[in-house]
Amino acid sequence: MTQEDLFKNIIAHAKEYGFIFPSSDIYDGLGAVYDYGQNGVELKNNIKKYWWDSLVRMYDNITGLDSAVFMHPKVWEASGHVSAFNDPLIDNKDSKKRYRADVLLEDYIAKLEEKINKEVVKGKKRFAEAFDEEQFRATNPNVLREKEKIDSVRGKMVKALNDNDLEGLRQLIVDCGIACPVSGTKNWTEVRKFNLMFSTKLGSTEDGASQIYLRPETAQGIFVNFLNVQKSGRMKIPFGIAQIGKAFRNEIVARQFIFRMREFEQMEMQFFVKPGEEMKWYQYWKDMRLRWHLSLGLGENMYRYHDHDKLAHYANAACDIEFQFPFGFKELEGIHSRTDFDLSRHEEYSGRKLRYFDPETNESYIPYVVETSIGLDRTFLSVLSASYREETLEDGETRVVLRIPPVLAPVKLAVFPLIKKDGLPEVAHEILKALRLEHHCLYDEKDSIGKRYRRMDAIGTPYCITVDHQTLEDKTVTLRDRDTMLQDRVAIDSLSGILDKKLNSKYWLEKLV
Ligand code: ATP
Numbered sequence: 225m226t227q228e229d230l231f232k233n234i235i236a237h238a239k240e241y242g243f244i245f246p247s248s249d250i251y252d253g254l255g256a257v258y259d260y261g262q263n264g265v266e267l268k269n270n271i272k273k274y275w276w277d278s279l280v281r282m283y284d285n286i287t288g289l290d291s292a293v294f295m296h297p298k299v300w301e302a303s304g305h306v307s308a309f310n311d312p313l314i315d316n317k318d319s320k321k322r323y324r325a326d327v328l329l330e331d332y333i334a335k336l337e338e339k340i341n342k343e344v345v346k347g348k349k350r351f352a353e354a355f356d357e358e359q360f361r362a363t364n365p366n367v368l369r370e371k372e373k374i375d376s377v378r379g380k381m382v383k384a385l386n387d388n389d390l391e392g393l394r395q396l397i398v399d400c401g402i403a404c405p406v407s408g409t410k411n412w413t414e415v416r417k418f419n420l421m422f423s424t425k426l427g428s429t430e431d432g433a434s435q436i437y438l439r440p441e442t443a444q445g446i447f448v449n450f451l452n453v454q455k456s457g458r459m460k461i462p463f464g465i466a467q468i469g470k471a472f473r474n475e476i477v478a479r480q481f482i483f484r485m486r487e488f489e490q491m492e493m494q495f496f497v498k499p500g501e502e503m504k505w506y507q508y509w510k511d512m513r514l515r516w517h518l519s520l521g522l523g524e525n526m527y528r529y530h531d532h533d534k535l536a537h538y539a540n541a542a543c544d545i546e547f548q549f550p551f552g553f554k555e556l557e558g559i560h561s562r563t564d565f566d567l568s569r570h571e572e573y574s575g576r577k578l579r580y581f582d583p584e585t586n587e588s589y590i591p592y593v594v595e596t597s598i599g600l601d602r603t604f605l606s607v608l609s610a611s612y613r614e615e616t617l618e619d620g621e622t623r624v625v626l627r628i629p630p631v632l633a634p635v636k637l638a639v640f641p642l643i644k645k646d647g648l649p650e651v652a653h654e655i656l657k658a659l660r661l662e663h664h665c666l667y668d669e670k671d672s673i674g675k676r677y678r679r680m681d682a683i684g685t686p687y688c689i690t691v692d693h694q695t696l697e698d699k700t701v702t703l704r705d706r707d708t709m710l711q712d713r714v715a716i717d718s719l720s721g722i723l724d725k726k727l728n729s730k731y732w733l734e735k736l737v
Pocket residue numbers: 441473475482483484485486488489490555556557558597598599600601602
């Protein structure tokens with residue numbers, strides 16, 4: 225199966241099993257806006273909780289915040305979003321499709337990288353045991369030629385973006401011979417700038433109303449509350465403020481399902497440090513955030529760092545943690561050293577001091593900030609896509625299973641009576657009553673036991689408990705594991721302890737301390 229087909233199957237599965245629906249589905253959906261169904265909302269809440277607990281609960285010096293979506297319009301002038309939150313867009317005159325100029329170039333670079341990888345695979349085959357990948361990459365003429373092209377295109381792209389040289393970007397697309405994936409032609413318009421913020425009016429009368437924006441990131445809510453939190457929480461530098469919330473961007477190219485949405489959620493943490501110490505903390509959070517991802521067990525090879533060539537106007541260092549989505553490695557989280565840019569600008573625009581008074585040195589200063597910013601929906605997609613499997617079993621049957629890390633699974637366990645009579649449903653309900661105090665559980669008595677197992681596999685339920693006639697005799701049940709499909713006979717009394725060891729988030733969180 226191609227990756228494209230696999231991705232289509234994942235999207236269809238997400239709808240069929242109540243994870244994700246297109247927004248306003250009965251009206252044929254709304255571009256790049258999605259709703260989370262009964263299982264989606266549980267998975268999403270579990271991701272949020274795992275992120276929140278790993279920071280706000282595990283660190284003395286990180287605290288939470290929930291700031292409003294609407295903010296004073298000056299916030300976005302100060303942050304630079306009014307003047308600089310633009311994407312360069314270009315249209316193909318034949319297909320009438322619109323693209324981000326930088327994304328067209330990135331895709332072109334990814335194709336060249338793919339060529340290099342193919343050369344490496346060929347080399348591996350040819351030289352077998354004697355193959356030295358590092359040496360091959362450093363000396364093979366085909367690899368070197370492609371690498372030179374990549375460096376040249378990337379260098380020119382970064383320069384054009386930094387210089388705001390829109391004509392230069394267009395020329396680069398033309399020089400690279402990039403064609404529209406839909407029409408196949410190279411008939412491009414000029415490159416134009418497009419601001420990604422949604423605006424609306426606050427107030428009821430047209431005259432009195434003022435134009436405001438839907439926030440394009442949650443970070444600014446943290447910056448403007450920096451002193452409120454520091455003073456009311458008696459926080460000492462270094463300290464962090466974490467927030468989860470909606471953000472809105474009028475993305476030009478909205479594709480790839482929930483990877484790029486117009487309404488999405490971010491989980492951001494701004495860590496305030498002493499000027500001069502930001503690189504140490506940047507490195508710390510780069511390491512810690514990767515450890516957080518790895519703790520989920522989706523596979524080390526699924527993640528990689530990508531250091532930024534082009535730094536945003538506020539940053540002095542930045543990198544992404546990329547994830548191998550079905551459509552390739554793409555950004556999942558950003559870690560940015562934002563200097564004192566935001567706080568200084570808010571001082572300037574608000575006329576209020578935003579300084580930290582250090583009681584040890586008796587100095588006041590504007591702290592530097594290291595930010596970790598992760599998309600909740602992209603994390604959702606990473607978990608969904610990496611855990612989706614179409615398996616053929618020993619007896620030739622097939623099953624679709626979501627091997628979601630148990631700590632995140634929407635439903636933790638299901639309780640079934642083997643049949644709908646002989647007092648088995650009553651016992652199953654007793655068990656359910658006790659276990660749902662600790663975990664999100666489902667009860668199911670319809671269809672054969674095999675079908676019920678399949679339904680739970682399809683939504684990623686890690687454990688199923690079946691009550692049968694033996695239960696009535698010896699107070700034991702079967703406990704079935706989603707991944708191995710093995711069944712253990714265990715005492716009802718021991719269920720709570722066994723499941724706690726498998727499902728309690730502390731066994732995941734302890735990997736992070
Ligand atoms: P991209 O380059 O993919 O547009 P970005 O660099 O603009 O992303 P940031 O501004 O750093 O993204 O936002 C932090 C995180 O928020 C990203 O790593 C991503 O996970 C998430 N994010 C950003 N834009 C979107 C979107 N349109 N839909 C879903 N998640 C998003």
